[in-house]
Amino acid sequence: xxxxxxxxxxxxxxxxxxxxxxxxxxxxGTALPVLEGAGPFALRRPRSYGxxxxxxxxxxxxxxxxxxxxxxxxxxxxxxALCFTTTAATIALxxxxxxxxxxxxxxxxxxxxxxRWLPEPLISARGSDLRQSTRADLxxxxxxxxxxxxxxxxxxxxxxxxxxxxxxxxxxxxxxxxELAYGPGAPGGWDGGxxxxxxxxxxxxxxxxxxxxxxxxxxxxxxxxAALAPLAGPGAVVSVVAPxxxxxxRLLDSALSQLNAVIRAF
Amino acid sequence: MSTLSAALLVLxxxxxxxxxxxxxxxxxxxVKAGRITDxxxxxxxxxxxxHTAGLTAAGLAAAAAAGLDPLGLDAAADAxxxxxxxxxxxxxxxxxxTRAARAAWxxxxxxxxxxxxxxxxxxxxxxxxxxxxxxxxxxAAAYAAAYEAVSGPATAVVRLLSLDPFEATAVxxxxxxxxxxxxxxxxxxxxxxxxxxxxxxPAGSAPLLDITAEQHAAWPVRLxxx
Amino acid sequence: MHxxxxxxxxxxxxxxxxxRPDGTRRALRIxxxxxxxxxxxxxxxALCRTLRDELSIAxxxxxxxxxxxxxxxxxxxxxxxxxxxxxxxxxxxxxxIRDDISANLEAVxxxxxxxxxxxxxxVESGGDNLTATFSKGLVxxxxxxxxxxxxxxxxxxxxxxxxTADLLVVNKTxxxxxxxxxxxxxxxxxxxxxxxLPVAFTSLAAEDGVAPVRDWVRERLAAxxxxxx
Numbered sequence: 001x002x003x004x005x006x007x008x009x010x011x012x013x014x015x016x017x018x019x020x021x022x023x024x025x026x027x028x029g030t031a032l033p034v035l036e037g038a039g040p041f042a043l044r045r046p047r048s049y050g051x052x053x054x055x056x057x058x059x060x061x062x063x064x065x066x067x068x069x070x071x072x073x074x075x076x077x078x079x080x081a082l083c084f085t086t087t088a089a090t091i092a093l094x095x096x097x098x099x100x101x102x103x104x105x106x107x108x109x110x111x112x113x114x115x116r117w118l119p120e121p122l123i124s125a126r127g128s129d130l131r132q133s134t135r136a137d138l139x140x141x142x143x144x145x146x147x148x149x150x151x152x153x154x155x156x157x158x159x160x161x162x163x164x165x166x167x168x169x170x171x172x173x174x175x176x177x178x179e180l181a182y183g184p185g186a187p188g189g190w191d192g193g194x195x196x197x198x199x200x201x202x203x204x205x206x207x208x209x210x211x212x213x214x215x216x217x218x219x220x221x222x223x224x225x226a227a228l229a230p231l232a233g234p235g236a237v238v239s240v241v242a243p244x245x246x247x248x249x250r251l252l253d254s255a256l257s258q259l260n261a262v263i264r265a266f
Numbered sequence: 267m268s269t270l271s272a273a274l275l276v277l278x279x280x281x282x283x284x285x286x287x288x289x290x291x292x293x294x295x296x297v298k299a300g301r302i303t304d305x306x307x308x309x310x311x312x313x314x315x316x317h318t319a320g321l322t323a324a325g326l327a328a329a330a331a332a333g334l335d336p337l338g339l340d341a342a343a344d345a346x347x348x349x350x351x352x353x354x355x356x357x358x359x360x361x362x363x364t365r366a367a368r369a370a371w372x373x374x375x376x377x378x379x380x381x382x383x384x385x386x387x388x389x390x391x392x393x394x395x396x397x398x399x400x401x402x403x404x405x406a407a408a409y410a411a412a413y414e415a416v417s418g419p420a421t422a423v424v425r426l427l428s429l430d431p432f433e434a435t436a437v438x439x440x441x442x443x444x445x446x447x448x449x450x451x452x453x454x455x456x457x458x459x460x461x462x463x464x465x466x467x468p469a470g471s472a473p474l475l476d477i478t479a480e481q482h483a484a485w486p487v488r489l490x491x492x
Numbered sequence: 493m494h495x496x497x498x499x500x501x502x503x504x505x506x507x508x509x510x511x512r513p514d515g516t517r518r519a520l521r522i523x524x525x526x527x528x529x530x531x532x533x534x535x536x537x538a539l540c541r542t543l544r545d546e547l548s549i550a551x552x553x554x555x556x557x558x559x560x561x562x563x564x565x566x567x568x569x570x571x572x573x574x575x576x577x578x579x580x581x582x583x584x585x586x587x588x589i590r591d592d593i594s595a596n597l598e599a600v601x602x603x604x605x606x607x608x609x610x611x612x613x614x615v616e617s618g619g620d621n622l623t624a625t626f627s628k629g630l631v632x633x634x635x636x637x638x639x640x641x642x643x644x645x646x647x648x649x650x651x652x653x654x655x656t657a658d659l660l661v662v663n664k665t666x667x668x669x670x671x672x673x674x675x676x677x678x679x680x681x682x683x684x685x686x687x688x689l690p691v692a693f694t695s696l697a698a699e700d701g702v703a704p705v706r707d708w709v710r711e712r713l714a715a716x717x718x719x720x721x
Contacts, residue, residue, distance in 0.1 A: 177345040
């Protein structure tokens with residue numbers, strides 16, 4: 001099957017896709033019948049523990065550059081379990097043409113399936129322009145743990161332009177839908193007191209589990225710039241704004257271990 | 267659709283008795299955190315709110331005014347409101363608006379939504395239906411939502427900081443061209459949503475508004491409901 | 493009281509109808525307004541204590557700071573906590589009781605829904621100035637509470653609260669000798685401003701000091717239940 005195409009058209013940027021399919025291996029574990037990617041997508045299989053298969057994305061080249069069009073797909077079949085990580089931050093960089101890059105991630109999880117999607121942060125470098133979208137379609141009894149982090153500018157650098165939309169649907173109904181837009185050229189006020197308040201890192205942790213149906217988490221303030229909130233459905237979201245990537249990760253990690261404990265108790 | 271009608275002035279009037287006066291749109295929390303201290307920081311706050319929560323509300327209102335299914339829009343509003351405090355406030359305000367609108371512009375659509383969501387539907391969805399009942403189109407509904415997104419915080423900050431009311435009004439005036447833009451984008455998205463589904467509606471989100479709404483809801487003493 | 497007036501705005505009854513959805517009569521709603529410190533919350537507390545055994549009562553407070561008056565009533569345990577609701581007023585209590593009554597109507601109806609049929613709902617305004625009055629869309633009758641320590645010229649000065657309230661309460665009469673107030677003069681001034689509308693002089697510090705207000709509330713309630721739903 002064709003999973004990767006590279007379009008070397010001058011100035012048009014790179015087109016690249018990667019695809020992961022996870023399915024029960026029939027022995028209580030999870031197999032990866034499809035694990036394909038090229039260009040910037042080099043996928044590795046670290047040793048898996050127990051039921052869950054693991055995939056790590058190794059950054060094989062600088063991407064996305066302006067004009068690039070990247071697509072990443074993961075399908076977790078019914079009863080399968082997958083954990084996805086990246087070995088390094090993804091850095092959006094300016095391209096030659098000034099055209100925006102796109103990076104679209106499509107995730108599906110079947111009934112009884114579990115996906116932990118825990119990439120390293122996305123860093124928006126000065127002069128870059130990236131439109132990112134992540135969409136997760138979950139079956140009614142699927143489980144999802146998804147982290148997204150946006151870091152505006154490398155150390156000491158101003159930010160590029162970043163638009164990112166995160167959509168989570170469960171059993172065909174919308175559970176979470178939010179779009180963030182930062183940086184030069186973004187609609188005004190993104191750095192003001194309603195949106196980022198001068199901070200340079202933001203992150204979301206989404207946890208969906210059928211166990212929340214009967215016992216939703218209680219809203220909890222996790223600090224002056226962080227909150228845990230139940231969604232209008234069997235899920236929870238942690239929203240964090242932080243001065244930098246390190247502080248952001250510290251808060252998200254702490255929230256993640258709290259929520260992991262909740263899930264394990266279901 | 268671009269019909270000019272005085273009904274919009276009635277609907278968008280800050281004195282329209284639908285509960286808005288008790289909400290600061292996150293401004294009370296922002297004032298306490300020192301993120302709003304004067305006219306300039308109020309403007310930046312309002313601008314950010316307009317292009318995020320305001321655009322999202324305007325899209326939902328425009329879609330409801332255009333005749334999309336209000337219950338589907340209500341679910342879309344839930345997904346676009348990660349903060350439970352803000353979901354609860356939006357439903358309470360939706361119920362208050364329904365009450366006022368059923369006196370001002372009685373409509374079977376409003377009655378049906380009130381029956382389906384007795385605890386209140388999301389306010390922007392109700393606002394769109396009210397606009398429709400008042401003979402207004404999607405663009406007018408989007409205008410009402412966009413204006414509300416910034417007029418609430420501006421009025422609240424006049425009370426919270428004793429900010430010069432002329433300055434607060436000047437902030438709103440300076441934001442007018444951006445409100446035009448937001449309303450137009452929202453109305454355009456509402457029309458696209460007919461063909462492409464509700465995902466075509468804006469989902470602009472402001473992390474600090476969502477985070478501080480939860481903190482504010484836990485304050486033992488506050489002036490505003492949100 | 494508006495029940496005696498011709499029904500100019502019949503649609504009001506659609507939204508604050510005298511009957512509940514099941515056809516039974518809703519609770520009588522009485523508003524209590526007046527300047528800061530005149531004893532509104534103390535009057536509400538005293539009314540609850542003296543009437544709670546014979547009537548099913550709930551209270552809605554409209555504070556400047558959201559929960560202060562409600563907290564006082566809770567601390568005093570005049571009613572079970574589920575019968576006391578605080579409405580946020582965005583720093584403008586008079587707006588919430590007069591210009592935009594939607595949050596108060598929600599609160600009143602939620603109380604009836606949550607606690608079952610009620611006989612009486614007391615809606616207390618946050619301390620405000622002399623111009624604050626309740627909308628007739630919110631309450632069926634209103635009490636304006638002033639006190640002798642606030643100065644004996646308040647009845648003479650008038651204002652919508654003093655002039656038009658269904659009952660004017662002049663509280664803290666026990667303080668009159670200490671602040672040099674002429675109660676008879678206050679009564680004359682009130683009469684001049686209010687005509688036949690009643691005035692009650694109270695001292696809540698005294699045994700059964702709220703009796704004149706309680707008796708007036710009982711009369712209103714009798715009149716309310718006498719009208720067909």
